[in-house]
Amino acid sequence: MQAPPLKPNAAAGAHHHRANPTLLAALGLPTEVPADWRARALTKFDELLHTRRSLKLYLDTCVRCGACTDKCPFFLGTGDPNNMPVARAELLRKVYRRHFTAAGKLFGPLAAGEELTDAVREQWFTYFYQCTECRRCAVFCPFGVDTAEITMAAREIMASIGLATKYVSEVVDKAHTIGNNIGIPEAAWRDTCRFLEEELKEQTGADIKLPVNQAGAEVLLVPPSADLFTNTDTMMAYGKFFHALGVSWTTSSYASEAGNFGMFLNYEHLKKVNRRIVDAARQLGVRRLVMGECGHAWRAAQAFTDTLNGPLDFLEKPRPEHILEYAVRVIRQGRLKLDKSANDGLAVTYHDPCNLARAGGIIEEPREILRLIARGFREMPADTIREKTFCCGAGAGLLTDEIMETRFAGVKPRIEAFCASGATHLAVPCAICKAQFPVAFEHYRIDAQVVGVMDLLAKAIVL
Amino acid sequence: MQLWLSLLLYLAAAVFLIGLGWRLLNWLRTPVPLKIPLTPGPADRRGVLWRLGGELFAFRALWRADRSLWTPAWIFHVALVLLLIGHFGGLETPRFACATLGGMQAAFCRVACDVGLPFAGGLTGMSMAQFGHFEDISGGLVGAVAIAALLWLLLRRLLAERVRSISTFSDYFALLLLLLIIVTGNDMRFMGGLNIEQARQFVAGWLALHPTPAPADPVFTMHILLVCALLIYIPFSKLVHIGGAALFSPTLNQRNNPRQRRYTGPWDKTNASATA
Amino acid sequence: MPAITLAGKQFDVDENGFLQDPAQWSDEVALGLAQTEGIEKLTDEHWKVVRYLREYYMKFHVAPSIRMLCKQTGLPLKQIYQLFPSGPAKGACKLAGMPKPTGCV
Numbered sequence: 001m002q003a004p005p006l007k008p009n010a011a012a013g014a015h016h017h018r019a020n021p022t023l024l025a026a027l028g029l030p031t032e033v034p035a036d037w038r039a040r041a042l043t044k045f046d047e048l049l050h051t052r053r054s055l056k057l058y059l060d061t062c063v064r065c066g067a068c069t070d071k072c073p074f075f076l077g078t079g080d081p082n083n084m085p086v087a088r089a090e091l092l093r094k095v096y097r098r099h100f101t102a103a104g105k106l107f108g109p110l111a112a113g114e115e116l117t118d119a120v121r122e123q124w125f126t127y128f129y130q131c132t133e134c135r136r137c138a139v140f141c142p143f144g145v146d147t148a149e150i151t152m153a154a155r156e157i158m159a160s161i162g163l164a165t166k167y168v169s170e171v172v173d174k175a176h177t178i179g180n181n182i183g184i185p186e187a188a189w190r191d192t193c194r195f196l197e198e199e200l201k202e203q204t205g206a207d208i209k210l211p212v213n214q215a216g217a218e219v220l221l222v223p224p225s226a227d228l229f230t231n232t233d234t235m236m237a238y239g240k241f242f243h244a245l246g247v248s249w250t251t252s253s254y255a256s257e258a259g260n261f262g263m264f265l266n267y268e269h270l271k272k273v274n275r276r277i278v279d280a281a282r283q284l285g286v287r288r289l290v291m292g293e294c295g296h297a298w299r300a301a302q303a304f305t306d307t308l309n310g311p312l313d314f315l316e317k318p319r320p321e322h323i324l325e326y327a328v329r330v331i332r333q334g335r336l337k338l339d340k341s342a343n344d345g346l347a348v349t350y351h352d353p354c355n356l357a358r359a360g361g362i363i364e365e366p367r368e369i370l371r372l373i374a375r376g377f378r379e380m381p382a383d384t385i386r387e388k389t390f391c392c393g394a395g396a397g398l399l400t401d402e403i404m405e406t407r408f409a410g411v412k413p414r415i416e417a418f419c420a421s422g423a424t425h426l427a428v429p430c431a432i433c434k435a436q437f438p439v440a441f442e443h444y445r446i447d448a449q450v451v452g453v454m455d456l457l458a459k460a461i462v463l
Numbered sequence: 464m465q466l467w468l469s470l471l472l473y474l475a476a477a478v479f480l481i482g483l484g485w486r487l488l489n490w491l492r493t494p495v496p497l498k499i500p501l502t503p504g505p506a507d508r509r510g511v512l513w514r515l516g517g518e519l520f521a522f523r524a525l526w527r528a529d530r531s532l533w534t535p536a537w538i539f540h541v542a543l544v545l546l547l548i549g550h551f552g553g554l555e556t557p558r559f560a561c562a563t564l565g566g567m568q569a570a571f572c573r574v575a576c577d578v579g580l581p582f583a584g585g586l587t588g589m590s591m592a593q594f595g596h597f598e599d600i601s602g603g604l605v606g607a608v609a610i611a612a613l614l615w616l617l618l619r620r621l622l623a624e625r626v627r628s629i630s631t632f633s634d635y636f637a638l639l640l641l642l643l644i645i646v647t648g649n650d651m652r653f654m655g656g657l658n659i660e661q662a663r664q665f666v667a668g669w670l671a672l673h674p675t676p677a678p679a680d681p682v683f684t685m686h687i688l689l690v691c692a693l694l695i696y697i698p699f700s701k702l703v704h705i706g707g708a709a710l711f712s713p714t715l716n717q718r719n720n721p722r723q724r725r726y727t728g729p730w731d732k733t734n735a736s737a738t739a
Numbered sequence: 740m741p742a743i744t745l746a747g748k749q750f751d752v753d754e755n756g757f758l759q760d761p762a763q764w765s766d767e768v769a770l771g772l773a774q775t776e777g778i779e780k781l782t783d784e785h786w787k788v789v790r791y792l793r794e795y796y797m798k799f800h801v802a803p804s805i806r807m808l809c810k811q812t813g814l815p816l817k818q819i820y821q822l823f824p825s826g827p828a829k830g831a832c833k834l835a836g837m838p839k840p841t842g843c844v
Contacts, residue, residue, distance in 0.1 A: 006624055017754045020740075051730045053493035054713050060486070061708035063701045064634050065536065066619075066626035067528035086629050103699045112631040135714075138501055140528035142518060142536075143704065144714035146499065166754070170841055181842030188799035195807050226843040230828075232806040259843060267496075267731075294843070303498045306725045307734055319722040361502035361719060387503060399843065401755060401829075431843035 001413040003070035007079035014406040016129050019169035026173050030162035037161040038116050044160040054149040059096045061143045068137040073390050074130050077409025082127045085137035085147045091123050092154050128154040134354035134391035156266040168397035171261040175273045180225035180257035189253045192228045200236050208243045214250035220281050221249050222258045223292030224431035231434050234293055237458035244461045255280035258297035264397040271308045278309040287316035290323050293452050295353030295430035298360040324365040337462040343374040349423035352389035353430035366453045373460035384417035394436035411440040429453045468687050469674035475691035482698025483706050490711045496728035504719035518709040539612035545605045606649040613642045640693050647686040745771025757839045764836030776830045785822050787812050792835035802840045
């Protein structure tokens with residue numbers, strides 16, 4: 001997508017609602033921005049500089065070469081210069097220079113240092129919540145500077161002074177208290193699974209179970225809770241898949257969420273949300289831990305679980321697996337009977353969720369599956385897929401109504417690529433993408449459908 | 464006269480070495496709590512070396528991002544390395560300079576010569592005079608290429624809207640400093656006026672920790688003063704990236720193997736005992 | 740905290756206009772909330788959706804899955820969008836006096 005001309009402050013007005021005091025208190029954060037917020041923020045900043053090399057290094061080494069300036073979907077969509085990755089990072093970097101470097105302390109503005117003022121704080125809250133931590137910029141940076149690391153640090157600093165969005169805080173709180181992002185309690189979880197079992201019976205004629213809290217099952221499947229709310233086809237697909245394999249599996253009503261919004265708030269909550277999955281797996285005595293169709297969940301699970309809450313040596317396979325990896329393996333073993341004609345007539349293309357591609361390495365698996373089960377599979381343009389994929393524009397806590405215009409702008413590069421593919425169906429293994437694309441398609445008046453990769457696979461499975 | 468120039472250069476070099484070393488050590492000592500390699504990425508050490516090598520020597524990410532930036536950036540960096548080799552490796556400190564020195568210094572100087580000479584005279588079998596001529600031409604040519612690349616980068620910064628909007632004073636300062644250093648260098652090569660043998664002795668003596676008086680040439684003095692400024696500036700600015708920033712970058716230097724072996728964040732002590 | 744006046748009474752709502760306290764809900768409140776959603780008149784089908792959501796929420800403290808909503812009310816999703824232009828999770832839930840379903844939705 002062609003880079004737009006600069007439109008200063010084009011997205012400056014897009015704010016998320018702030019978390020209310022009750023929510024902040026529940027998360028152990030200051031309930032309002034304290035009078036000494038500046039000192040507190042700088043203390044937190046200092047702590048992070050000493051505990052995260054990524055932050056320190058990436059603040060130090062950027063040479064402002066400009067390679068990233070046309071890579072962020074939010075810049076491409078909004079034209080707001082602060083959405084260029086380098087400029088977004090400069091919002092933090094200018095304060096870093098002023099307060100933590102010799103040059104900045106001595107020369108201030110001449111060394112491009114800036115005081116941490118109310119205005120800067122507002123800029124942080126605006127623009128670090130217009131970054132989906134999708135890491136596309138990092139792919140093009142000669143030093144691997146990862147704006148996701150900068151954004152995470154900025155959000156962590158903000159959280160330490162009671163600045164967080166309502167959406168992220170609410171979801172993290174629900175994950176802690178109920179076990180999933182939507183807030184589906186055990187009774188409703190069981191009720192929904194029962195209902196979907198009936199649906200499966202109607203669809204396939206088979207008695208397919210969606211087991212809950214079944215101790216001793218081989219697999220603990222952790223889906224995004226949206227699979228029991230909006231993306232029920234995907235939930236049913238897991239059921240049909242394991243049924244066809246004859247593998248015993250279960251979900252957990254305690255760890256009923258793959259996603260980890262803690263990652264979008266701070267380290268402490270990332271770790272705490274992640275912990276539930278490990279505890280559930282141990283308690284249920286499963287042998288394998290499999291993550292459902294969710295993007296950032298996979299990042300948290302595969303890259304962080306073992307570090308944060310491991311070791312997982314009580315599992316037979318002591319590492320989380322992705323459902324699509326699992327599926328590819330059993331397909332290669334010939335354990336599934338597939339009929340690709342079930343998906344005939346669908347022009348399908350695949351959207352790489354940013355966290356699967358750039359933070360989880362799940363890139364070829366979905367393609368291998370789609371080629372096997374959909375004759376109409378085709379790719380989007382090469383510079384928009386795999387590790388160069390464009391974000392859906394709603395990850396990392398941006399899926400809110402209040403910044404809808406920014407979301408539409410952020411998804412624009414992806415929409416253009418989708419149109420270029422000529423597909424009618426967009427296969428996406430990520431709950432946030434699945435929530436964003438239908439709204440975006442409607443906005444851009446595109447007649448297309450969003451489906452899970454597992455949905456299409458399940459359709460092709462012959463029982 | 465002008466021993467002070469040598470002394471200043473020692474001071475600047477000390478600031479450079481200590482400053483850069485301190486910065487690199489600081490990066491190295493800051494923990495990396497989580498696995499954050501960019502994927503797809505290599506799971507083994509050899510793969511990581513390839514990845515880092517690709518970034519360090521070929522600027523792969525930049526190639527992916529923007530060829531019109533890659534071209535001047537890569538050319539400039541290569542030219543800079545060649546010029547450094549030229550200055551230290553013997554092109555300007557040929558063997559006869561060693562003859563004027565004794566003992567340890569001579570030995571040191573000879574090593575310096577032997578690193579550089581294979582690049583030029585030693586291998587081609589040129590006479591000393593031919594060699595001197597060759598190094599003037601080639602060094603000047605590389606200098607000219609570096610100047611062209613720097614001008615390209617400068618113009619890009621001034622003219623491209625997005626890059627201009629993110630540029631700070633220090634970005635222009637760094638470019639101008641480098642431009643002036645190479646321009647004064649080439650001025651001495653091509654405009655004459657400098658006693659080249661004296662300059663060679665100055666460099667050789669300086670390298671051998673046995674400083675000799677600097678040539679009484681204003682352009683030469685300016686060249687050295689600018690180099691001092693650059694050396695002192697590097698550790699305190701974005702130019703610190705010459706320390707090999709990509710090598711320290713966890714998105715690039717980590718093995719993508721969190722599922723092959725448990726990675727324990729070295730900073731959060733509660734991780735190790737999470738399940739105890 | 741924002742508040743709105745419905746049927747002559749004050750109610751606390753969240754930033755998106757959802758009732759803060761679901762217990763304060765009544766048919767009159769639903770009618771008032773319908774106005775905020777730009778829905779002029781509540782038909783039987785509207786009420787069918789609202790009452791089912793309400794019933795489910797009182798039992799399970801969460802909204803039912805969209806699929807269940809369609810199945811139990813016998814209304815296809817398209818029609819629910821016609822009834823509640825901002826969708827089942829926003830418009831319909833708001834009228835039912837329950838919190839806005841959030842998460843990856």
